[in-house]
């Protein structure tokens with residue numbers, strides 16, 4: 323029985339978390355999964371989340387009824403305002419359909435499923451950046467959308483392969499779907515400049531391409547929620563057809579609550595209503611209705627002015643600490659250790675991750691000899707570094723680079 327079921331490989335990222343937990347070495351460091359840690363390597367419950375939880379659990383009217391199929395309305399509408407801006411025409415003209423999802427993964431899945439069924443494909447495939455978040459390679463094929471890649475990362479410059487990226491946009495069949503990271507690109511930490519975003523939008527408009535935005539790090543890149551939504555808002559301003567997958571796992575530290583949203587922008591309010599009806603059918607058959615707790619917390623945070631201000635401070639605390647770690651790592655490598663090579667990308671990259679540029683063999687050596695856990699592509703989660711372990715990491719990296 324079940325002899326035909328092959329053994330699947332473990333997930334590249336969560337396997338690292340399990341290996342890290344099982345490791346008893348006193349200096350072990352987890353730079354694998356993209357989850358924020360404080361200066362003592364501990365998960366950080368945002369002060370604003372503590373306050374919102376307090377309010378929620380003391381609410382005598384709290385019950386455990388089903389949410390509507392498309393989610394908590396005051397959550398989805400506030401989430402849409404957060405990403406598009408409250409004065410955005412898609413909000414004021416009611417042209418966005420927002421549905422609560424099982425975090426960013428669920429948003430990607432529901433968005434992909436919707437496109438798979440209803441998009442007017444010339445060539446059914448999604449273009450994702452090379453590289454991208456590993457899970458993108460699984461989510462789309464699951465709903466029968468093959469994945470192709472567009473050049474993104476240039477190992478020569480440890481930066482953006484912009485001309486090759488633009489070339490792929492230009493050569494793709496009209497009305498192709500391109501997955502774009504709204505900010506803080508995972509895994510490289512390399513984002514296009516505003517000027518480059520403008521050029522990307524120009525070609526996408528010209529070719530009628532569709533932008534599938536994955537926005538998992540709003541606030542994490544620059545510490546400013548509006549600034550990190552710039553690319554999405556610029557694409558809206560230029561009328562590039564798009565949807566946005568949104569997650570509150572990272573920026574609200576609500577990893578386990580699975581609180582996210584899918585926002586599909588339409589040319590008219592009437593189309594938005596029809597899209598909502600179809601998303602409801604899809605959501606009903608998959609999850610029936612989404613989980614309430616995380617959505618209630620985020621709704622309280624987004625809809626209560628004092629909590630919203632506190633959240634902005636908390637987001638700055640996280641992004642600020644990460645930026646400090648970037649500066650310190652750069653200083654250690656370039657000034658103290660004089661590690662061979664150019665390390666400016668450490669401070670130029672943005673968000674949760676840094677692509678160190680080291681080889682799979684060097685990454686493996688760090689895991690095996692130094693007990694420093696990172697993905698084999700050389701990505702490190704900057705949030706795993708802190709005052710206590712950064713020197714150990716820099717020295718170990720230095721050794722790995724020198725061979």
Ligand code: LMR
Pocket residue numbers: 335354355356357455457508
């Ligand atoms: C990551 O890339 O480490 C995170 O987005 C966690 C995940 O789900 O893979």
